[in-house]
Amino acid sequence: xxxxxxxxxxxxxxxxxxxxxxxxxxxxxxxxxxxxxxxxxxxxxxxxxxxxxxxxxxxxxxxxxxxxxxxxxxxxxxxxxxxxxxxxxxxxxxxxxxxxxxxxxxxxxxxxxxxxxxxxxxxxxxxxxxxxxxxxxxxxxxxxxxxxxxxxxxxxxxxxxxxxxxxxxxxxxxxxxxxxxxxxxxxxxxxxxxxxxxxxxxxxxxxxxxxxxxxxxxxxxxxxxxxxxxxxxxxxxxxxxxxxxxxxxxxxxxxxxxxxxxxxxxxxxxxxxxxxxxxxxxxxxxxxxxxxxxxxxxxxxxxxxx
Numbered sequence: 001x002x003x004x005x006x007x008x009x010x011x012x013x014x015x016x017x018x019x020x021x022x023x024x025x026x027x028x029x030x031x032x033x034x035x036x037x038x039x040x041x042x043x044x045x046x047x048x049x050x051x052x053x054x055x056x057x058x059x060x061x062x063x064x065x066x067x068x069x070x071x072x073x074x075x076x077x078x079x080x081x082x083x084x085x086x087x088x089x090x091x092x093x094x095x096x097x098x099x100x101x102x103x104x105x106x107x108x109x110x111x112x113x114x115x116x117x118x119x120x121x122x123x124x125x126x127x128x129x130x131x132x133x134x135x136x137x138x139x140x141x142x143x144x145x146x147x148x149x150x151x152x153x154x155x156x157x158x159x160x161x162x163x164x165x166x167x168x169x170x171x172x173x174x175x176x177x178x179x180x181x182x183x184x185x186x187x188x189x190x191x192x193x194x195x196x197x198x199x200x201x202x203x204x205x206x207x208x209x210x211x212x213x214x215x216x217x218x219x220x221x222x223x224x225x226x227x228x229x230x231x232x233x234x235x236x237x238x239x240x241x242x243x244x245x246x247x248x249x250x251x252x253x254x255x256x257x258x259x260x261x262x263x264x265x266x267x268x269x270x271x272x273x274x275x276x277x278x279x280x281x282x283x284x285x286x287x288x289x290x291x292x293x294x295x296x297x298x299x300x301x302x303x304x305x306x
Contacts, residue, residue, distance in 0.1 A: 006038060009039060009041075009042060010038065013038075013042050013045060016042070020049055020065075022065070024062075024065045080209060082206040082207055082208025082221075083206065083207055084204060084205070084207075085143060085206075085220075086144065086150075086202070086203065086204050086205075087141050087142060087143050087220065088141070088142040088157045088200065088201070088202045089140075089200070089201050089203070089224070089225050089228040090123070090128065090139070090140040090141075090142070090160070091138070091198070091228040091229045091232045092119060092137065092138050092140075092161070092164070092197065093138075093196065093197050093232050093233075094112070094115055094137070094194070094195075095194075095195040095197060096187075097136035099187075100178070100183070100192075102186075103178075103182035103186050104177070104183070111177050111178065112135070112136065114171065114174055115196070116133060116138065118167045119138050119140070119164050119196075122160045122161075122163045123140045123157075123160040123164075125160070126142075126156035126157070127142060127152075127153065128141065128157060128160055129141050129143065131218075131220065132217070132219060139225075139228075140157070140160070150251050151251050154200075154202055154251040155252060155253050155256055157248075158200065158244070158252065159256070161198045161200065161242055162242070162280070162283045164196070164198070165196070165283040166283070168194055168195070169194075169285060171194070174194045178192050195241075197233070197235035197236065197241065198235065198242040198243070199227075199228040199229060199230065199231030199232030199235070199242075199243055200242065200245070201224060201227040201247060201248050202245070202247045203222070203224030203227065205220040205222035205224055205225050206220070206221050207219075208221075223270070223271070228245075230268050230269070231277065234266075234277065238263055238264070238279055239284075239286040240279040240280065240281075240284050241284050241286070242279070242283050243277055243279055243280075244277075245276065246277075246278070249278045259280060259303075260278050260279065261279060263277050264276075265277070287306075289302055289303065289306045293305060
């Protein structure tokens, strides 16, 4: 009985901590009920680790791993040194958010989280890691495992954002949430549509904890990350859902470059080197093709003609 109820569960928990120290992304199964106190401790451990993974995100895996592996001290070692990495950064922002919040009032959380679920799930399915949620904006990071992986991560980033544009435009949940008298009065009867702008860039940043032992966020800091934010802001100027930098475009696979065009060379505030800006026409809700052309030539030929 001692072996079954005490020794084996404790050994299992120790082994679990060791495996988590080696791989902080390990997904643990949480049982709903427990027969013994030792099993209750194991369930609590699984929940705590799940919360750590959710709270720290991909940028905080090293913090989780280091603290689980080090049993010498009781204090948490949070303020670790940052490290330089090369990643793809995707920044997206909900359009007309202030006016929408005023109309939705207490339903704004449902609205924002419905958008967040679509953005995060689409990016997660394409190997992206949601990093920051800033009210109406989201930062997603794609970390390549090696130099050979650069093309794969930028392909995944563009695919994720293209999918997000489609799903936001067709979401029945968002349509129902925003189908309220206040929204109709503000934007016009049946005129409101949830729209998001996207900026994509590839470059270097420093990955690590930002803040103090009181509160930290594991994030990515560099001027390169800011470029994705600036490109997202520029989507309003160029009337395009998705804008990307030349550095991002150059790494894309050839089949994904179809439907993307160079729209400008710009110098961003604080930078002196011009940046090439590309727009993704295939996910551009501003562009309209005459339905008559589609009837005559078919969708593909009409698109090429357009």
